[in-house]
Amino acid sequence: MTFDSTASVWICVLTATDKGSSIAKDYIRLQMDEMNTGDVVILLGTYLFEMGEYKKSKDYFENLKQRRGKNDPNVSLGLGRAHYALDEYKEALQYFASARAIYLEKDPPDLFNAAKVALYAGNAFRFRSEYDEALSSYTESLNFYETLGIAESLSTTSVLSSLVLILNRMFPDQRHRDTAKAIHLLARIHVARQDDPKALTYFRQAFEIWNVTL
Missing domain, CATH: 1.25.40.10 (Tetratricopeptide repeat domain)
Incomplete structure (x- = not known):
């Protein structure tokens, strides 16, 4: 071209x-x-x-x-x-x-594309080391997908994976409850996809964090 x-x-x-x-x-x-x-x-x-x-x-x-x-x-x-x-x-x-x-x-608002934009923005903030802004963008993206009723979509998996990355940067010891919540949501998505081995891995990770933070 x-x-x-x-x-x-x-x-x-x-x-x-x-x-x-x-x-x-x-x-x-x-x-x-x-x-x-x-x-x-x-x-x-x-x-x-x-x-x-x-x-x-x-x-x-x-x-x-x-x-x-x-x-x-x-x-x-x-x-x-x-x-x-x-x-x-x-x-x-x-x-x-x-x-x-x-x-x-x-x-009505185009939440599908707004969710994608929020994910891209979160990634850009993450590479600028602006972690609070990244966390806000990832959370907004998740909220849009949940409103659309597609919280178990491939797009949501990308958001959650990015969310776990940013939380691990903000809380290096991986003992923050929000990290456990994001990992638990990833596990649920893999259950919906009938990918039991990955689901079990994520459930175990979430449980380990929750067990320490209780």
Whole structure:
């Protein structure tokens, strides 16, 4: 994918076999489901990001922002993710905050995408060693998923895993009750997935912490 500065357009040339075409269609469908949008223009920027072309993805979304304005949360999310991948956490957090606000202003609020943004923001705060802010963002993400009734989803597992990491940073001795709660929730998710060995491991970890803190 290249940018034609004369025509001010991005040019994407794809060549696919029948099998490749099928894979491409599946990829597009999956990304649209995950983003909760049918916007193919956004998908192209996401594709660049998924391919590891973070600078190109950032440039793509910057160009798109100039065309669409600042009120498209998917553009802000795309820019936030690109800046995050480039270790530009301050800029990433600004775009995540913008995307979050717009998602929540929708009627009804887009809690699914707001939850994703909160997770990304939590990760950015964690890498900036701003642990209180990270904890707040992870907790908000969990609350959104719980409100949606998908507390046992793969997305929630990612949030909880990040939450355990941040709590371990804040409480290195791993004897904090909130850490045990997060680990216990991870165990319950693995029970729902019928992954009993992992569930048992997490239940034991949670029990050990609770046993010490009682």
